[in-house]
Amino acid sequence: TQLLEQSPQFLSIQEGENLTVYCNSSSVFSSLQWYRQEPGEGPVLLVTVVTGGEVKKLKRLTFQFGDARKDSSLHITAAQPGDTGLYLCAGSNTGNQFYFGTGTSLTVIP
Amino acid sequence: DAGVIQSPRHEVTEMGQEVTLRCKPISGHDYLFWYRQTMMRGLELLIYFNNNVPIDDSGMPEDRFSAKMPNASFSTLKIQPSEPRDSAVYFCASRPKLSNSYNEQFFGPGTRLTVL
Numbered sequence: 001t002q003l004l005e006q007s008p009q010f011l012s013i014q015e016g017e018n019l020t021v022y023c024n025s026s027s028v029f030s031s032l033q034w035y036r037q038e039p040g041e042g043p044v045l046l047v048t049v050v051t052g053g054e055v056k057k058l059k060r061l062t063f064q065f066g067d068a069r070k071d072s073s074l075h076i077t078a079a080q081p082g083d084t085g086l087y088l089c090a091g092s093n094t095g096n097q098f099y100f101g102t103g104t105s106l107t108v109i110p
Numbered sequence: 111d112a113g114v115i116q117s118p119r120h121e122v123t124e125m126g127q128e129v130t131l132r133c134k135p136i137s138g139h140d141y142l143f144w145y146r147q148t149m150m151r152g153l154e155l156l157i158y159f160n161n162n163v164p165i166d167d168s169g170m171p172e173d174r175f176s177a178k179m180p181n182a183s184f185s186t187l188k189i190q191p192s193e194p195r196d197s198a199v200y201f202c203a204s205r206p207k208l209s210n211s212y213n214e215q216f217f218g219p220g221t222r223l224t225v226l
Contacts, residue, residue: 031213042114042201042217043153088153095213096141097166100153 003027004089004101012107016078021087021104023072029091032065032072033098037086079108112136114218116202122224128190131221134183135204143215144177144187145201153201159185192225199223 004025013019023032031050035043047056049065049072056063060083062075072089086105090098115134123129135142143158157167162179170177174193179185189196199222203215 033213041219042203044217045214048213090153092213096158096160097155098213098215099155102152 003099006101006104010105015108015110019076021074023089023101025070028069030093033090035088081108081110084108114204114216116218116221120222124226126191129192131187131200133185133202139204140207141205142185143203146198148198194225197225
């Protein structure tokens with residue numbers, strides 16, 4: 001059962017543009033993670049957020065956890081080709097069992 | 111550190127055959143997870159172990175699937191008999207009991223399984 005819906009499902013943009021990816025759920029989570037997955041590899045953790053309203057920045061990436069801890073967003077500023085990949089959000093209430101979102105496939109065109 | 115190691119990287123088999131996927135977690139990690147990724151269903155947790163003991167196998171799709179962890183450095187996921195709908199990428203992930211990054215899981219490169 002997919003508890004987390006991500007949008008958009010596919011995104012293709014030019015280098016230098018900004019973008020936002022959304023992760024939404026009807027369930028409350030105690031923590032939410034964002035991963036990036038490149039073709040032929042496993043997902044790699046980018047960030048974990050645990051507090052409602054929390055904002056974390058990782059270079060050009062800004063992550064926000066919704067106040068009600070049901071949703072999250074990932075904003076990328078001045079996208080680069082190296083940002084290309086599948087972005088996955090994952091929510092958990094136990095710290096061990098994570099429910100993964102449907103994924104957003106991002107392509108940044110040079 | 112070599113990271114999580116999975117073998118084989120690719121497996122093509124015929125319906126009805128037994129398939130065994132293998133995983134070596136990162137040394138010192140207490141938790142091991144098996145996931146399946148498909149276009150239709152995304153990334154799904156199948157089972158996870160803590161200190162070699164299965165904790166939650168509610169994600170295992172049916173009795174054809176079984177997983178073992180005989181020691182801290184090795185785990186297998188077996189499908190017998192395999193069916194075409196089992197075609198997917200299977201990931202193994204591990205994490206330490208205590209992590210600098212809250213509950214960070216380290217994923218292996220995956221095994222792409224194709225059942226004809």
